[in-house]
Amino acid sequence: MTEGVVWLTIFVLSVFVGIEVISKVSSTLHTPLMSGANAIHGIILLGAILVTGTTESTFALIVGLVAIVLATVNMVGGFVVTDRMLQMFTRRKPARSPADTDGGAR
Amino acid sequence: MTEGVVWLTIFVLSVFVGIEVISKVSSTLHTPLMSGANAIHGIILLGAILVTGTTESTFALIVGLVAIVLATVNMVGGFVVTDRMLQMFTRRKPARSPADTDGGAR
Amino acid sequence: MPTWVQVVYLLCAVGFILALKGLSGPRTARSGNLIGAAAAVVACVLPFVYVDRLEHVPLMLGAVAVGTVGGVLGARRVQMTQMPQMVALFNGVGGGAAALVALLELRHMTDAVGGGELPGFDLAATAFTIFVGSVSFAGSLVTFAKLQELMTSRPVTFPGLPALFALLLVGAIALSVVTVTDAALAWAVVLCVVGLVFGVLLVLPVGGADVPIVISLLNAFTGLTVAAGGYVLGNTVLLVGGTLVGSAGTFLTLLMARAMGRSVANIMFGALKGGSTLGGGVASDRPVRSAGPDDVGIVLAYASRVIIVPGYGLAVAQAQHTLRELVDLLLKRGIKVDYAIHPVAGRMPGHMNVLLAEAQVPYEQLIEMDDINGEFKHTDVVLVVGANDVVNPAAKTTPGAPIYGMPILNADEAHQIVFMKRSMRPGFAGIENELLFDPKTTLLFGDAKDSLAKLLKAVESL
Amino acid sequence: MPTWVQVVYLLCAVGFILALKGLSGPRTARSGNLIGAAAAVVACVLPFVYVDRLEHVPLMLGAVAVGTVGGVLGARRVQMTQMPQMVALFNGVGGGAAALVALLELRHMTDAVGGGELPGFDLAATAFTIFVGSVSFAGSLVTFAKLQELMTSRPVTFPGLPALFALLLVGAIALSVVTVTDAALAWAVVLCVVGLVFGVLLVLPVGGADVPIVISLLNAFTGLTVAAGGYVLGNTVLLVGGTLVGSAGTFLTLLMARAMGRSVANIMFGALKGGSTLGGGVASDRPVRSAGPDDVGIVLAYASRVIIVPGYGLAVAQAQHTLRELVDLLLKRGIKVDYAIHPVAGRMPGHMNVLLAEAQVPYEQLIEMDDINGEFKHTDVVLVVGANDVVNPAAKTTPGAPIYGMPILNADEAHQIVFMKRSMRPGFAGIENELLFDPKTTLLFGDAKDSLAKLLKAVESL
Ligand SMILES: NC(=O)c1ccc[n+]([C@@H]2O[C@H](COP(=O)([O-])OP(=O)(O)OC[C@H]3O[C@@H](n4cnc5c(N)ncnc54)[C@H](OP(=O)(O)O)[C@@H]3O)[C@@H](O)[C@H]2O)c1
Numbered sequence A, B: 001m002t003e004g005v006v007w008l009t010i011f012v013l014s015v016f017v018g019i020e021v022i023s024k025v026s027s028t029l030h031t032p033l034m035s036g037a038n039a040i041h042g043i044i045l046l047g048a049i050l051v052t053g054t055t056e057s058t059f060a061l062i063v064g065l066v067a068i069v070l071a072t073v074n075m076v077g078g079f080v081v082t083d084r085m086l087q088m089f090t091r092r093k094p095a096r097s098p099a100d101t102d103g104g105a106r
Numbered sequence C, D: 001m002p003t004w005v006q007v008v009y010l011l012c013a014v015g016f017i018l019a020l021k022g023l024s025g026p027r028t029a030r031s032g033n034l035i036g037a038a039a040a041v042v043a044c045v046l047p048f049v050y051v052d053r054l055e056h057v058p059l060m061l062g063a064v065a066v067g068t069v070g071g072v073l074g075a076r077r078v079q080m081t082q083m084p085q086m087v088a089l090f091n092g093v094g095g096g097a098a099a100l101v102a103l104l105e106l107r108h109m110t111d112a113v114g115g116g117e118l119p120g121f122d123l124a125a126t127a128f129t130i131f132v133g134s135v136s137f138a139g140s141l142v143t144f145a146k147l148q149e150l151m152t153s154r155p156v157t158f159p160g161l162p163a164l165f166a167l168l169l170v171g172a173i174a175l176s177v178v179t180v181t182d183a184a185l186a187w188a189v190v191l192c193v194v195g196l197v198f199g200v201l202l203v204l205p206v207g208g209a210d211v212p213i214v215i216s217l218l219n220a221f222t223g224l225t226v227a228a229g230g231y232v233l234g235n236t237v238l239l240v241g242g243t244l245v246g247s248a249g250t251f252l253t254l255l256m257a258r259a260m261g262r263s264v265a266n267i268m269f270g271a272l273k274g275g276s277t278l279g280g281g282v283a284s285d286r287p288v289r290s291a292g293p294d295d296v297g298i299v300l301a302y303a304s305r306v307i308i309v310p311g312y313g314l315a316v317a318q319a320q321h322t323l324r325e326l327v328d329l330l331l332k333r334g335i336k337v338d339y340a341i342h343p344v345a346g347r348m349p350g351h352m353n354v355l356l357a358e359a360q361v362p363y364e365q366l367i368e369m370d371d372i373n374g375e376f377k378h379t380d381v382v383l384v385v386g387a388n389d390v391v392n393p394a395a396k397t398t399p400g401a402p403i404y405g406m407p408i409l410n411a412d413e414a415h416q417i418v419f420m421k422r423s424m425r426p427g428f429a430g431i432e433n434e435l436l437f438d439p440k441t442t443l444l445f446g447d448a449k450d451s452l453a454k455l456l457k458a459v460e461s462l
């Protein structure tokens, strides 16, 4: 297969995977899902490392380092903040507050 | 990318697409879905044509023609029978039988 | 291969994805199927356009014509009750075609290199296709024979079977290795034969009611062989299409098994282990209350709310048309009648819907389990036609029963229950149904079609 | 690139798929996120292992360390109410990084070939990344400023805006063409600047409450730039990961807009067309019944069933902790209290859940709209805290209203309704809420946090 068609094929299949995989998400999870997806595109860090690690010019090096910092913030911050959000979701289940009595008149 | 990894990538992504795409199917549609999927693998007809059309030996030609007949039966028969099944599903909606009165005592 | 051809192939693969996506929703199912058909046709026409020196074109077109006529005739003529065996047959010929294509591929490869170095992965994929394609071919034919009642539909086992199984599997692996290292066509043919025998033995121990699961599994197998063929030929449509069928089919098999409350391993190899009582129940001789068609006719005619529970026996007796006549008659008398559809009633999942749709039962009368389960307690008469397990309360009350945990129709909550069956033999799961001995229950013995015809007469004469 | 590296990259891509899959189910969400993080870390470590002559390693590790500290601190420190702007910020820096990487890529390409023939597709993908990455960067920063209230959160428009938009878009296309044909870095930098301006102008006309949709859309954009970067670098993880985010993000944006009953185009460009009244409502001067905290306190204290409807205003006032204290107090008095959660209440979809979870509200008290809607008619008091549109009956009764068709909470069915808001200004949709004038309704004016604190005191003293 031609190189270009290979990439096109992988792209098209990934589009379907992306859509189908999240098509059952409940609205409760929209925010963490958005934040998690956001963290995933922090993988541009890999690109930044590949490009910066093979450059010679000082100017390019500086730009590359800036890109690395930005990408790392995206990636690390994104995963940590998503985890923080989800932690609260899961912690809730066992955390039955003692005040949660069901003793209403009805 | 190495040729082998290309195919592996396409394979892996297709596995996910296949699973995710049907993961919401209702049990009413299990049978037509099975039959439709069955028709899709009749695409081996394409493989049979490619192989038979480039062969020289008579024996291989005969084997190839048999493969073409079998694959065509799979493909054509599969799509036609699935359509027949689904036709009945969709035809039902407008077909309100006159006997379908709702005049029970309850 | 020119780039535009590759792009068109990719579009065809996308067509298959859209087809599966469409097929999984009720409103889009039919157009999904048509998209798949269009993609398949485009993909198959393509080689005639771009391959430089395609030979034997008239012969190939002739073969396609023959196959088309066969396929269309088969698909048109088949009765809806025979749908499972038809799918099995189509699946089998597909697997056979894949195996033959792989054999030819192997010939090409050996010819082209002439004993030199051969790509190991390609050979392995070819060996896989030859073996699994043969298994799928032979296995599907046996399921066809079982369902078409050309042979017994009971599980067939014999003492040495597990050992023979193991032997064949080891042999297949050895032959595959030889095929990969030697690239010898003769070994591949032997591999093919081993696959055929293996396929037969794989399906023999499976009972009739489990056969749909096996068909679904073999379907997924065939998909994988087509994917392997696509890898060897370097063709995206084959690879993507085959893989889709392989993964979707495997997942669908799991879904089906889950709807039956069983595991796939138990279905495939349960009979081998011998411990399973499935399908081996004996008739009980505890006392029951039975009645004739005339008595049951009176009960029905003076009810105001009736629910029909159709099951496997209805399909066996092919009584769906007679049943519809009876229901129409009751409706004319002002009685509210619905059908309660259990997901795994019938011979295949969703099969009851197809059968009753064929008998022109209006869509509105078919109510899914979850929607009708609350209504049984307001129902005067439940008419259970050739069903058993899907109303067996043991699924709720008896931990350890083979069907424990399977969701059932709450027929036991109705005021009165009428069972139409031929004997006191248990249903598919082989366990007794306490509901048969319930004081609210009446049994109407006999073939469902006969009984329904008599019932129809009885109600008409009232 | 050795084959094993390619396979590991593929596994990382699979990790991202599993991450998204996990994130879309409540029970698997957290482990899904961790799988994604693990895949990302593995992928980023890989170049240090296999690239032959990777230079500047200490500097790069330093940069990673700086970024990690910044990211972790930001993620740890941020309050849950500020989550949307945090996501916007992270998204923006990601887009900026993608644009910078593309600029460096372009330099590499021109250096490598030295003016000779350059692959057109690669250049086009690079130009795409530079432009869209800049748009995403600038746009995200503006959304951050809006949400953090560093600037007005109202839509900002000026007369020439649509024309300027068109001009910039044409300019960007022209610059991209020049970049592709000339491969000149200078043009690319100009393209970058145009992208920044375009990003600012794209987000300015969007009102504060719509900003989450814009963040989601920019998130998808950034994903696509990363995918394009992956294509240029020939890297599967970047391509698959970026594409996943691009397609899932686009779909998620549509889902969110649908839950709000609006179209994405209307959200992005509604203010430009000028015809939209959204966000532009004025306070009504029709008479209403208002009461002080003490009166409302009595009503609450002697109810037996209370439902809380939290909304956007609760988030603005950051009153969730005070609200929880009030609810705990009511529960102690034996009153049955639940929260009714509307899917688009709050600043982002699902945001209300996060806010209330942070305030340690037990999971069992948060009831989703569909599950609680039947209970309002048995409810003594509904306490609407900073919500408006999500209980506006116009969604059911007034065709043509901007929210017509959006599912709402049936607060109007309760015996008594108490609204806590600061004024008679309408909610986000800018339309009057008839429920405010209902005889059953009482208004408690003031900032939600203040009012709740007073209410708390009032109930305590009873
Ligand atoms: N739908 C699927 O996909 C699928 C696939 C595989 C397995 N299964 C399993 O099959 C079972 C389906 O439950 P079910 O309630 O539909 O069937 P069932 O439990 O197998 O019961 C069928 C009943 O029909 C009676 N019967 C058979 N032939 C008849 C005839 N000609 N006239 C009148 N009665 C006849 C049988 O009793 P007599 O012999 O006394 O007449 C039997 O009690 C479940 O256990 C399910 O797990 C379903």
Ligand SMILES: NC(=O)c1ccc[n+]([C@@H]2O[C@H](COP(=O)([O-])OP(=O)(O)OC[C@H]3O[C@@H](n4cnc5c(N)ncnc54)[C@H](OP(=O)(O)O)[C@@H]3O)[C@@H](O)[C@H]2O)c1
Pocket (backbone or CB within 6 Å): D209, D210, D211, D212, D213, D256, D260, D261, D310, D311, D312, D313, D314, D316, D317, D343, D344, D345, D346, D347, D348, D349, D350, D351, D385, D386, D387, D388, D389, D390, D391, D403, D420, D421, D422, D423, D424, D425, D426, D427, D428, D429, D446, D447, D448, D449
């Ligand atoms: N969740 C999402 O994803 C999302 C995203 C974008 C848009 N939206 C839209 O936002 C709306 C959400 O509905 P909603 O009912 O939650 O909010 P809303 O309709 O916007 O109403 C919020 C109410 O809170 C009051 N308020 C504001 N600040 C306050 C404070 N400090 N103290 C007390 N009250 C305060 C406001 O009245 P005063 O000004 O008189 O105080 C206003 O009536 C929907 O129209 C939805 O479509 C939602």
